[in-house]
Amino acid sequence: MLKTFEDVVLALAHCYPEVNGAxxxxxxxxxxxxxxxxxxxxHLHSEQAARRLLREGSLGFGEEYMAGTIDIEGDxxxxxxxxxxxxxxxxxxxxxxxxxxxxxxxxxxxxIHQSRTNISSHYDHGNDFYQLWLDTSLAYSCAYFRTPxxxxxxxxQQKYELICxxxxxxxxxxxxxxxxxxxGMMVYAARHYQAHVRGITLSEQQYEYTRERIRREGxxxxxxxxxxxxxxxxxxxxxxxxxxxxxxxxxxFIPTYMQKVHALLKPGGLGLLHTIxxxxxxxxxxxxxxxxxxxxxxxxYIPLLDEILRAMGNRDLVAxxxxxxxxxxxxxxxxxxxxxxxxVDRIQAMTDESFVRMWRIYFHYCQATFQWGQTRLYQxxxxxxxxxxxxxxxxxxQVAGNITENP
Amino acid sequence: MLKTFEDVVLALAHCYPEVNGAxxxxxxxxxxxxxxxxxxxxHLHSEQAARRLLREGSLGFGEEYMAGTIDIEGDxxxxxxxxxxxxxxxxxxxxxxxxxxxxxxxxxxxxIHQSRTNISSHYDHGNDFYQLWLDTSLAYSCAYFRTPxxxxxxxxQQKYELICxxxxxxxxxxxxxxxxxxxGMMVYAARHYQAHVRGITLSEQQYEYTRERIRREGxxxxxxxxxxxxxxxxxxxxxxxxxxxxxxxxxxFIPTYMQKVHALLKPGGLGLLHTIxxxxxxxxxxxxxxxxxxxxxxxxYIPLLDEILRAMGNRDLVAxxxxxxxxxxxxxxxxxxxxxxxxVDRIQAMTDESFVRMWRIYFHYCQATFQWGQTRLYQxxxxxxxxxxxxxxxxxxQVAGNITENP
Numbered sequence: 001m002l003k004t005f006e007d008v009v010l011a012l013a014h015c016y017p018e019v020n021g022a023x024x025x026x027x028x029x030x031x032x033x034x035x036x037x038x039x040x041x042x043h044l045h046s047e048q049a050a051r052r053l054l055r056e057g058s059l060g061f062g063e064e065y066m067a068g069t070i071d072i073e074g075d076x077x078x079x080x081x082x083x084x085x086x087x088x089x090x091x092x093x094x095x096x097x098x099x100x101x102x103x104x105x106x107x108x109x110x111x112i113h114q115s116r117t118n119i120s121s122h123y124d125h126g127n128d129f130y131q132l133w134l135d136t137s138l139a140y141s142c143a144y145f146r147t148p149x150x151x152x153x154x155x156x157q158q159k160y161e162l163i164c165x166x167x168x169x170x171x172x173x174x175x176x177x178x179x180x181x182x183x184g185m186m187v188y189a190a191r192h193y194q195a196h197v198r199g200i201t202l203s204e205q206q207y208e209y210t211r212e213r214i215r216r217e218g219x220x221x222x223x224x225x226x227x228x229x230x231x232x233x234x235x236x237x238x239x240x241x242x243x244x245x246x247x248x249x250x251x252x253f254i255p256t257y258m259q260k261v262h263a264l265l266k267p268g269g270l271g272l273l274h275t276i277x278x279x280x281x282x283x284x285x286x287x288x289x290x291x292x293x294x295x296x297x298x299x300x301y302i303p304l305l306d307e308i309l310r311a312m313g314n315r316d317l318v319a320x321x322x323x324x325x326x327x328x329x330x331x332x333x334x335x336x337x338x339x340x341x342x343x344v345d346r347i348q349a350m351t352d353e354s355f356v357r358m359w360r361i362y363f364h365y366c367q368a369t370f371q372w373g374q375t376r377l378y379q380x381x382x383x384x385x386x387x388x389x390x391x392x393x394x395x396x397x398q399v400a401g402n403i404t405e406n407p
Numbered sequence: 408m409l410k411t412f413e414d415v416v417l418a419l420a421h422c423y424p425e426v427n428g429a430x431x432x433x434x435x436x437x438x439x440x441x442x443x444x445x446x447x448x449x450h451l452h453s454e455q456a457a458r459r460l461l462r463e464g465s466l467g468f469g470e471e472y473m474a475g476t477i478d479i480e481g482d483x484x485x486x487x488x489x490x491x492x493x494x495x496x497x498x499x500x501x502x503x504x505x506x507x508x509x510x511x512x513x514x515x516x517x518x519i520h521q522s523r524t525n526i527s528s529h530y531d532h533g534n535d536f537y538q539l540w541l542d543t544s545l546a547y548s549c550a551y552f553r554t555p556x557x558x559x560x561x562x563x564q565q566k567y568e569l570i571c572x573x574x575x576x577x578x579x580x581x582x583x584x585x586x587x588x589x590x591g592m593m594v595y596a597a598r599h600y601q602a603h604v605r606g607i608t609l610s611e612q613q614y615e616y617t618r619e620r621i622r623r624e625g626x627x628x629x630x631x632x633x634x635x636x637x638x639x640x641x642x643x644x645x646x647x648x649x650x651x652x653x654x655x656x657x658x659x660f661i662p663t664y665m666q667k668v669h670a671l672l673k674p675g676g677l678g679l680l681h682t683i684x685x686x687x688x689x690x691x692x693x694x695x696x697x698x699x700x701x702x703x704x705x706x707x708y709i710p711l712l713d714e715i716l717r718a719m720g721n722r723d724l725v726a727x728x729x730x731x732x733x734x735x736x737x738x739x740x741x742x743x744x745x746x747x748x749x750x751v752d753r754i755q756a757m758t759d760e761s762f763v764r765m766w767r768i769y770f771h772y773c774q775a776t777f778q779w780g781q782t783r784l785y786q787x788x789x790x791x792x793x794x795x796x797x798x799x800x801x802x803x804x805q806v807a808g809n810i811t812e813n814p
Contacts (some may be wrong), residue, residue, distance in 0.1 A: 145799050278721040305726060310713035313686040318783075319712060322729035327799060372793065376725075386779065392552050392734060398802060 006031055006193050012082050016316040019078050026050065040074035043133035056097060058083070058365065062291035063111040063333040067217050075404060080368035108298035109130075110250040112229050116202045118299035119248060127182070129350060133339035134356065137184035138209075141244030141274065142377045143327040152335040155328075158189035163241055166381050167270050168390070169193040170345045173238040174199075176264055178230045179245020183223070184209035190222040198235070200228040224336045230260055235265055240271035246308075247276050247385045250301045254308070271317065273380045276329075279305045280374045296362050305378060312382055320390060322380040329377045334368035413438055413455040419489050426485050433457070445480035463504060465772065469698035473764045482705060486773035493765060508697045515705035517657040519636050523752075525608045525706035526655060530610035536590070536757060544591035547653030548681065549736040549784045553808060559742040562735075563658035565806050567595035570648055572804045574677050575602040575797070580645040581671055583607075583671055585637045586652020590617035590630070597629040603782050605642070608637040646670055647678035653715075654683050657708045661715070666721040672791040678724065680787045683736075686712045687781045696772075703769050719789055728788040734776050736784045740774035792793065797809070 020034030180199025427441030587606025
């Protein structure tokens, strides 16, 4: 059956009667859906862009948007909600594109050497770039909102607090933070819980920033940061945390990661894994979104909840608690998008228009997948072997209000 | 290498220096372990019993204990803690016994016909038997303790309350309870949350009891109980719950079960699965404990956490929250053991000594596996498809004190 762009749009309109939008085509025609004024307009400046969108899904959409042959006005989320529909995801990517994706997948496999390159490509755009739109603690991961009205600053501090509470972190305990970013969790655990924290990262700029931050805040007795691969770190810790790093491990290395976590924890020690994941068996064997892999996270892999838990179980890491914070990530991304757009002129001056368009559509795409699509944010609490002293209830996990930001 | 009983005991003593116990052998010898007075004594009245214990693990132990060739004085839990050790679990069951186990496994497969027989064999011993040692609501599943000092009555009511809170049960909503037992959850949801509940069970005695209970309590407008297999029930419900029934589904039927749950829930509806499970990859392909399968739960199967979540994901059931209540089940079993022993003379008069010995060792074995071994109790909250209105935090799940028992 011939699948034209208009056919697909009209088929989707049937399934999403509450979505109102307009599609301005290259030939001057406009297709509208919904019974109310459109809340977005998608401009397709060429037939080629429409064809790539239909054939290559997010890869075509992302590349055409970056190139400026697609523009979007109004509420991008409502547009992307349609994009989450299976009809757009079940695209027929040409064999040549598939071959390119597969080669890039092989090239980006997270060997110890390649991991550093993969990480650097995303996190070493310059700390001043991230400082323009992240909260002051520079948490580049899902925050924890007590209410949707919470500020981003408060919600990131609340995330740190929630994790410390789940981990039952005690003064003087040692904590390992794999993928420590710019040190936000480390500083919180040191200041509020008097913990001794080792953080490791593969980003040179994160490493330099965190080293300087530890010095500036006078926390050298409690905090240590290393430019190191998780496979190379040694020692035994009371507690373990990893926030938004597991997505970089890759399917092939999940068992290696769990084996290492097991080795690094003391018997009975508690760990918290905070990671994006999927619960959906559909597309189980795929290598994730090809546009994201190509432009945003080379070597990245969104793990399935069951494969995380199986790998834990195989290494005697006992799952105690799982919380799905999916909608918190949609809120977090909403803040980042708002702050990014407020600074967009400065960011464009630092980089270029294609970079700005790439980041904008990346943010929006992620927000849409958390809100309407397949991605989740899991916090999984576990112990190394059995831990018979953990509290019976979760009352201690409740985060109170008025957690003040750490300047 | 020759593996004698004394060798095994002495090897274990090295690994569990805190355990103090005595083993009185058939030949008059006594082996003691630990540096303090023994807290238990295991009497082995024949060499055959010792040999079966070594070769057949729990199957040999259970059968010899039932036959009276093994006796235990003192703290059975400390003895069974040793029994959880891998050296006892890695037993060399003779081929003839293996063949018998496999045939029994085939015979007990949970076809619609066989399920009723399997359920009846455990739950139709007579309601008066269960009333002797369960709480007044007759909850034959893990309770929820706010403190270890909570009474069993309070802890079972708290379990119902916790589930209603996780499910955000609202007045007038419809709830399906698969494996409703003697109706405790149904009555709680009707009385405290004004819900309309359908409960289904395969036990005739549970069905008769629950029907009479609904009539007696005047809840006929809100509650309906059916003697029905889950595969045969129809309709669409706002909420779903299943407490301690999933263990009877069997590995082969897990996808069938999830498909049915998906069909029975309204889009966006919430479900709670409360089930024993395992997180451990070791022994992943085994059919569970052969003694338990033979004597306690024919057709029973302890699912793995990852296989539960994979089956959910494959059916678009989105995991929102998981809580491991393992130690709550150890506490629950402690209450049941205490109450059982208080009534042991009456129970023995109703049945026989072999039955009493079988139930005693079943209870103790289960308590030990929750406390020291491989079994867990998972509460998994999920939604059918995405549910974007669920609260951001878990504050609403917190169970307050002073939940009064429903007489």
